Amino acid sequence: MKVDNPQAFAYIMQEEIYLLNKDKGLCTGSAIEEQAPTETVPVHSPAQPAALVAAEQSMALATPVLNTPITPQPIVQTPDNEFNYLGKNNKNFVVLVNYANEEHIAASHLAALESILKRKDLTLDDVAILNVNKYAPVKLTALAAHFTPKKLVIMGADSLPEGIGKLPLNQPLQGKKTHVLYSFSFDEMMSSNDNKKLFWEHMKTL
Numbered sequence: 599m600k601v602d603n604p605q606a607f608a609y610i611m612q613e614e615i616y617l618l619n620k621d622k623g624l625c626t627g628s629a630i631e632e633q634a635p636t637e638t639v640p641v642h643s644p645a646q647p648a649a650l651v652a653a654e655q656s657m658a659l660a661t662p663v664l665n666t667p668i669t670p671q672p673i674v675q676t677p678d679n680e681f682n683y684l685g686k687n688n689k690n691f692v693v694l695v696n697y698a699n700e701e702h703i704a705a706s707h708l709a710a711l712e713s714i715l716k717r718k719d720l721t722l723d724d725v726a727i728l729n730v731n732k733y734a735p736v737k738l739t740a741l742a743a744h745f746t747p748k749k750l751v752i753m754g755a756d757s758l759p760e761g762i763g764k765l766p767l768n769q770p771l772q773g774k775k776t777h778v779l780y781s782f783s784f785d786e787m788m789s790s791n792d793n794k795k796l797f798w799e800h801m802k803t804l
Contacts (some may be wrong), residue, residue, distance in 0.1 A: 607610065642725050681744055687726035691804075692747040694757040695784070696731045702728055707784035714801055735754075735760040746775050749804050754783025777804055 684702040693711070695703050703711070712722060724747055728738045740759040741747065752758055758765070758780070765771065765780040772778075779800050787793040 607725060614678075623742045628674075630790070657661040681726075681728055682728040683729075685725045686723040687745055689719065689720065689750075690746055690748040691725040691727055692741065692745050692749070693751045693753065694730050694759065695727060695753045696734075696756040697729050700733050702729050706783070707788070710784065710788065714798065717798075718801065718804075730757050730759065738762045742776075750776050750778045751801070751804070752778070752780045754781075754786065757783070768796055768800055770803050777803060 616772070665714050683699075696706075697703060702708075708727075711727070715721065715725065728736075728741075728745075738759040740748075741759055752762075762778075765778065768779075768781050770777065770779045773787075781797050781800060782793050787797050
C-alpha cells in the first residue's frame with residue numbers, strides 16, 4: 599500500500615510500527631497540539647427538529663438562578679370593619695338610621711324608639727343602633743359579618759345598605775337568617791300618626 603503522507607498511518611496502524619526514523623520528527627508533540635481543537639462547541643444535528651431546539655432554549659431560560667436573592671413581598675392585612683353604634687346588640691337586633699349631624703340618633707327619636715322597644719320587652723342593650731351616615735356606603739356583607747343580625751330594621755331610604763337589593767316598603771321579609779323590615783325614617787314617622795301606627799304594627803311581628 600502506497601501512502602503519500604506518512605502521517606496518514608496514524609489512523610490505521612500504531613505509530614512505532616509504520617513510522618521510519620526520518621519521519622518521526624514530523625509527528626512531534628507540538629505538531630499534534632497545533633492540530634488538536636482548542637474548544638468543543640456543541641452543534642445541534644440538522645436532523646433535530648426545530649421545535650425541540652426551541653423547547654430546550656425555553657427551558658434554559660426558565661431555569662431559576664439559585665444564587666439570585668428573592669425579596670419577600672410585604673403582607674398587607676385588611677383591618678376588620680369597626681362600627682361605632684349605640685347599644686350592645688345582645689339579641690342581634692340591628693336598627694339602621696341616617697343622621698348627618700348626630701353621632702348616633704336624635705334624642706327625641708331615641709326616646710321614641712326606646713318606648714317602642716319597651717313594648718316589645720327589649721332594652722337598648724338588646725339592640726345596635728347604627729348611624730350609616732358615618733360609613734356611607736355601608737355594605738350589607740360588612741354588617742352581616744360584624745353584627746350577625748337576626749332582626750334588621752331599616753329606617754328610611756337613605757339607610758339602605760349597599761347590596762341588599764330592592765325592598766318593599768313596610769312589608770316585613772323573613773330571610774334564612776334575618777327578619778328584615780324596611781320602613782319610614784323617624785322624620786317621616788314622627789310627623790304622621792298613621793305612619794307611627796303602621797310602623798308599630800310591623801314592629802310587633804319582629
